[in-house]
Amino acid sequence: MSIRDVNAYAFVHATVRALYATMLPGETWESLIQAPDYPAILAILSKTVYGPYLQLDPQELTPRRTAYQLRSHMSEMYEKLIPLTPEPGQQLLIQLWHMYEVDNVKAVLRGVEAKATWYQVRHLLYPMHRYITLTMADMEKMVHAGSVEQAIDLIPHTPYYKVLIHALERYQAEHTLFPIEVAVELAHRRAMWKSLRRLSGTGYQKAAEVIGTMLDIDNLLWALRYRVYHHLSEQEIINYTLPMGYKVHDKEIRAIAAGADISQVVSKIYPRVEGLERFAEKPEASLVTLEHALDRYLIKMCRKAFMGYPFHVGIPAAYLLLNEHEIRDLIMLIEAKSSRMPLDMYIPMLEMHLQSRQANN
Amino acid sequence: MFRPLKMSKVEITVPEHAVLPVTEALARSEVFHPVDTNPVKEDAAPLPASWRSQSAALTDLERRVLEMMESLEIEVEPPPEDLHPIDISAAKQDVSDLEEEVKEAIQGRREALDQLEELSKYAHHLEPVEDLDIQLDTLHHLRYTFILIGVMPEANISRLQSSLDLVPFVLTPLRYDGNLVTVMLIGRQEDAKILNRAARSAYLNPLELPEQYKGTPKEILLALRRDITLSQQHVQEWEDDIRHLHNVHKQHLAVLLWRIRARRTLVSTIASYRKLRFLYLITGWVPSEQVAKLEDGVLTVTDQALIEVSPPSWQERKTVPIALGNPSFMDSFQDLVTTYAYPHYGEIDPTPLVALSFPFIYGIMFGDAGHGIFLALLGWLLLSRKVPILRGLAGLGRLMIACGSAATLFGFLYGSVFGFEDVLPALWLKPMDDIMTILIATVGIGMGLISVGMICNIVNAVWMRDWSKLLFDHNGIAGFIFYWSIVGWSASALLPGFPLPGWPFVALLTITGLAMLFAEPLGNLLQKHKPLVEEGLATYLIESAVEFFESVIGVLSNTLSYVRMGAFAVAHGSLSLVVFIIAKLIAPSQSGFWYWTTVVLGNLFIIGFEGLIVGIQTLRLEYYEFFSKFFDGGGERYRPLKLVSQQD
Structure with missing residues (x-):
């Protein structure tokens, strides 16, 4: 433990601990699940940390708008923790934050392709104000641009521009956003990995347990989806994935690309992950199960970050990812309640609720 | 001065043909500040949508003119002196004619530039394989060999190589260009499918030349270079055309832009008028002294306008726009006030008070003749706008001159010049040697300023005819007497030679304290309102007691807050002392280059760093300690209608 780390991270740690305590407890999750309808969910949320974001005219609080408002909480957390975190951890958090900027780029380009209006696109985005390269005004202009080519031409000041402009030839030839989206995601994850590698010692180890795991899961699931859903060739799977990772390395990705037994490969990396037995028979259903299992694993790793040595960037990163999962689950719950879906269809998908229940047990 | 300009409400009724x-x-x-009366009452006829559609059409015309100006590289110039709004149909015709005239050149240049860029890109990617002696167009049809030349991100090279582990291939980087690389991928024709999919997924974009370019790379490059030269000539020709069009239309477009903007201003203003059956009702505010000028202007264009002028009613006082008539040398101080808020109509404009107190407070805290003169000169330099890079700060010029002059005056009073405390005799005292005196004196000055604030509040209450506020408010007459009774009682208790006994002050404290405590019922009694207390006596007493306690604590803490003036005066001397100690440590002989460099840099640091902090502290004392006694603010700024609006 270095004195420098203790000095640098003491305030961040105290702040994150305080924020961590504001996450929804098991009882609130129970009330939310038992809530009879969408207005009841809003009433419960109004008494939580999300309350201030929902102070809008009830007419305006459609499920889509509520989701946007909940994401505002996440934005505020990132924008609060990034300036408190010292370098090089700060760069890593900014890269983590930019993961949502990449999602915004993808959403905007999809909107452009579908000829959607700004009104339709706006509340699907992550509200981001600071530590960003792409403003809401940029995105609004992109939506109004009329074509994907013109939309990309509007953002030469962002780190995504060169990647997008190069991938544009593929889009023009194939008329699908797939190559563009893959290119921009790969470039961003490479940058995130670089930021992670700039850390050293315990700082790296602890951050890698959270962010490395997240990158691994993304990479692994990409490879699996390319094989199971898209039926891509071995070479394509390799080219559309990352060669580096924390526990998922090139060897595992290549094995999946080459057609190896998925359950064997995955169980070697994550021996405790369940639901791999029937991969050979029902690959698509098993992949969904695996996605949830890996999500739960990431949540576990994030919670683990709060134990032991506390002065590292892994703690704010873990809190931010947990916060994202909480919001994701809330949005799922809101969508389920507003469409009157039966309880048993979505409860197994509420990872944060399940984790808090396990913790209580 | 001291009050916003007197305003008159002007209502003009005009027939439709005269409205423009x-x-x-x-x-x-x-001089006319229009009021939007279009969201109108039921008896009004709906305003013809044509004004709004005209406004939208004019905005579109303005955009088109700006686009032409940008393409022809014409700068937007200030509006001409003699500006005449253009008729919308004439504007449409004019813009269309101009577009017709310039369209070909603008489009031609754009196409020529695109072509030039495209050809240059082909040549750039082909140059690395110039010496390859094969027909490029035959590469796609080779029987045994697969060859692909293209461009890919450098980051993907190793991934592409590893993805092709099981297939024989050669991947040769030919040229690195930023994050992109021109490469040649060679393999077996029988693996073409694998190689193509791998290359595509690694974002290797094949170099696909237009059909007319056939032959070896050398031959193609020759043709490309020839075409590039031709394209450059085309670009040049279009540039010449555009230069010609620039010269021909420069004046016309610059004036047209402003004529359209002026028309748009008028049309969008009319869209906010209230429409009666056959007439338009124009409502707005004018400084009373300008009413005659306005009437003359209107009556010269029509004799069918009915103009009614009236003073603002009591109900309207909150909505009257505020014009401040301070002399121009107070501009900087007026900006300080309006940054906080515009006063209400009928409220004191604190600008003259700030113009006096701000430099005074600043001078007390930053008293040094040398630093003051330096600041004043810097202020003069800003005001003169002689240094282009500092022109944006010209608004601060007068403020810096005033603060610098006050700092100079106090520098003489303190006997301090550029931190040297023994060069000038102190005409009053040296803060470092007489700390208690300066602290007590600054508290005294603070009490004076707080009292001025309370007197302003009393004047405001008289102007607003708010008798309850005048008599019982914490900053009204009761509050004022209470404050000075505390001072008197403290003086009689603490100062042995004080001539008055304590009991009259205690009696005054009790009477005024009770008056403030029961301000609401007493006010209601005075104005014959019932009930005297709204929510029960017990609740009222608790609330009122807490409020009273808060205000007593508030006024005492506000007073003590002025101690910072003395503290900063002492700190200024200490900081100067530190500079000399550092200079002595660097050059113990107290002379020579390094000694004087340290002294100069130290002084610059004090002027920059401490000068800024003192400025912020002064602003704080003005905004929080002084303004809070009397200034509500919240008035709307007076924005007279002009042909060219400020946003343009």
Whole structure:
């Protein structure tokens, strides 16, 4: 433990601990699940940390708008923790934050392709104000641009521009956003990995347990989806994935690309992950199960970050990812309640609720 | 001074055919602040949508003119002196004619530039394989060999190589260009499918030349270079055309832009008028002294306008726009006030008080003749706008001159010049040697300023005829007497030679304290309102007691807050002392280059760093300690209608 780390991270740690305590407890999750309808969910949320974001005219609080408002909480957390975190951890958090900027780029380009209006696109985005390269005004202009080519031409000041402009030839030839989206995601994850590698010692180890795991899961699931859903060739799977990772390395990705037994490969990396037995028979259903299992694993790793040595960037990163999962689950719950879906269809998908229940047990 | 300009409400009724010339006359007078009365009452006829559609059409015309100006590289110039709004149909015709004239050149240049860029890109990617002696167009049809030349991100090279582990291939980087690389991928034709999919997924974009370019790379490059030269000539020709069009239309477009903007201003203003059955009702505010000028302007364009002028009613006082009539040398101080808020109509404009107190407070805290003169000179330099890079700060010039002058005055009073405390005799005292005196004196000055604030509040209450506020408010007469009774009682208790006994002050404290405590029922009694207390006596007493306690603590803490003036005066001397100690440590002989460099840099640091902090502290004392006694603010800024709006 270095004195420098203790000095640098003491305030961040105290702040994150305080924020961590504001996450929804098991009882609130129970009330939310038992809530009879969408207005009841809003009433419960109004008494939580999300309350201030929902102070809008009830007419305006459609499920889509509520989701946007909940994401505002996440934005505020990132924008609060990034300036408190010292370098090089700060760069890593900014890269983590930019993961949502990449999602915004993808959403905007999809909107452009579908000829959607700004009104339709706006509340699907992550509200981001600071530590960003792409403003809401940029995105609004992109939506109004009329074509994907013109939309990309509007953002030469962002780190995504060169990647997008190069991938544009593929889009023009194939008329699908797939190559563009893959290119921009790969470039961003490479940058995130670089930021992670700039850390050293315990700082790296602890951050890698959270962010490395997240990158691994993304990479692994990409490879699996390319094989199971898209039926891509071995070479394509390799080219559309990352060669580096924390526990998922090139060897595992290549094995999946080459057609190896998925359950064997995955169980070697994550021996405790369940639901791999029937991969050979029902690959698509098993992949969904695996996605949830890996999500739960990431949540576990994030919670683990709060134990032991506390002065590292892994703690704010873990809190931010947990916060994202909480919001994701809330949005799922809101969508389920507003469409009157039966309880048993979505409860197994509420990872944060399940984790808090396990913790209580 | 001291009050916003007296305003009059002007209502003009005009027939439809006169509405445009009257609005133009109002805009030309530059004194009329229009009020949006269009979201109207039920008896009003709906305003013809044509004004709004005209406004939208004019905005579109303005955009088109700006686009032409940008393409022809014409700068937007200030509006001409003699500006005449253009008729919308004439503007449409004019813009269309101009577009017709310039369209070909603009489009031609764009196409030529695109072509040039495209050809240059082909040549750039082909140059690395110039010496390859094969027909490029035959590469796709080779029987045994697969060859692909293209461009890919450098980051993907190793991934592409590893993805092709099981297939024989050669991947040769030919040229690195930023994050992109021109490469040649060679393999077996029988693996073409694998190689193509791998290359595509690694974002290797094949070099696909237009059909007319055939032959070896050398031959193609020759043709490309020839075409590039031709394209450059085309670009040049279009550039010449555009230069010609620039010269021909420069003046016309610059004026047209402003004429369209002026028309748009008029039309969008009319869209906010109230429409009666056959007439338009124009409502707005004018400084009373300008009413005659406005009437003259309107009556010169039509004799069918009915103009009614009236003073603002009591109900309207909150909505009257505020024009501040301070002399121009107070501009900087007026900006300080309006940054906080515009006063209400009928409220004291604190600008003259700030113009006196701000430099005074600043001078007390930053008293040094040398630093003051330096600041004043810097202020003069800013005001003169002689240094282009500092022109944006010209607004601070007068403020810095005033603060610098006050700092100079106090520098003489303290006997301090550039931190040297023994060069000038102190005309009053040296803060470092007489700390208690300066601290007590600054508290005294603070009490004076707080009292001025309370007197302003009393004057405001008289102007607003708010008798309850005048008599019982914490900053009204009761509050004022209470405050000075505390001072008197403290003086009689603490100062042995004080001539008055304590009991009259205690009696005054009790009477005024009770008056403030029961301000609401007493106010209601005075104005014959019932009930005297709204929510029960017990609740009222608790609330009122807490409020009273808060205000007593508040006024005492506000007073003590002024101690910072003395503290900063002492700190200024200490900081100067530190500079000399550092200079002595660097050059113990107290002379020579390094000694004087340290002294100069130290002084610059004090001026920059401490000068800024003192400025912020002064602002704080003005905003929080002084303004809070009397200034509510919240008035709307007076924005007279002009042909060219400020946003343009």
